[in-house]
Amino acid sequence: MLGQFERLFDPFMSFSPFLRRGITNRVEFPPYNVWLADDSAVITTELPGVNPEDIDVSVANKTVTLSGFRKAEEIQKGDAYHRRERWTGNFKKSIELPFSIDGKKVTATFNRGILKIDLPRVEEEKPKKITIKSE
């Protein structure tokens, strides 16, 4: 019985193919990590060199959408690329969490190129402890 409840909270386990802790994963940019607790979630992503104004985070019920763009370095006439390995351009990624998010309490911080989004769960949905009274 407890096993079934566990699965309700972890829909990732069933459909996410990226659960392997591998460095050889090929993912669409930017890659993100998702952390879960019963009452909140945290999403972190690496966006080095992106302007915070160019990042857009929006929340709707259970879905978090992260979009924005990273500009390539300005090239003048006479410049030449010797190596080009960094990704640039538009990005948009959505993720569905196992619970609804309270949009008003979401905070996002951008530090050293890492974006961290704190997503608290909607208050009414938080698991409430039920005390058992014995007769």
Added chain:
Amino acid sequence: MQDNTREILKKEAGTPEGIERTRDEKIFIPAVDIIERPDDIIIISDVPGCDENSVDITLEKNILTINAQVIKDNIVDKRLVLNEYEVGDFQRVFTLSSEVDRDKIQAKVKNGLLKVILPKAAQAKSRKITVTTE
């Protein structure tokens, strides 16, 4: 059917034989863009999680080594359910040509992005030769 997903890969550096690290972090090779401009060469490198104090750039003979240590922001009381990237330090080594003016190399770090500007030595800058008639 064309696959339009733009794929990226965070490359992990292999540990060189016989060398041990005192830091307990994985080491990655940061992605770089190298642009040659008329007066200088600029190396732009992704080092998320690092700031100007944790990046170390050394130049020995003509070998430029970039070492960046990540400042970890540990997330507690939560379980990791989706892991698309690993966090770690960065290291990359370049061999510079003699046309770089070693004394004027500059480096800046902002928002996890490192820019190393290598000015070209005066004689390496291309000179325009005017053509005149006899």
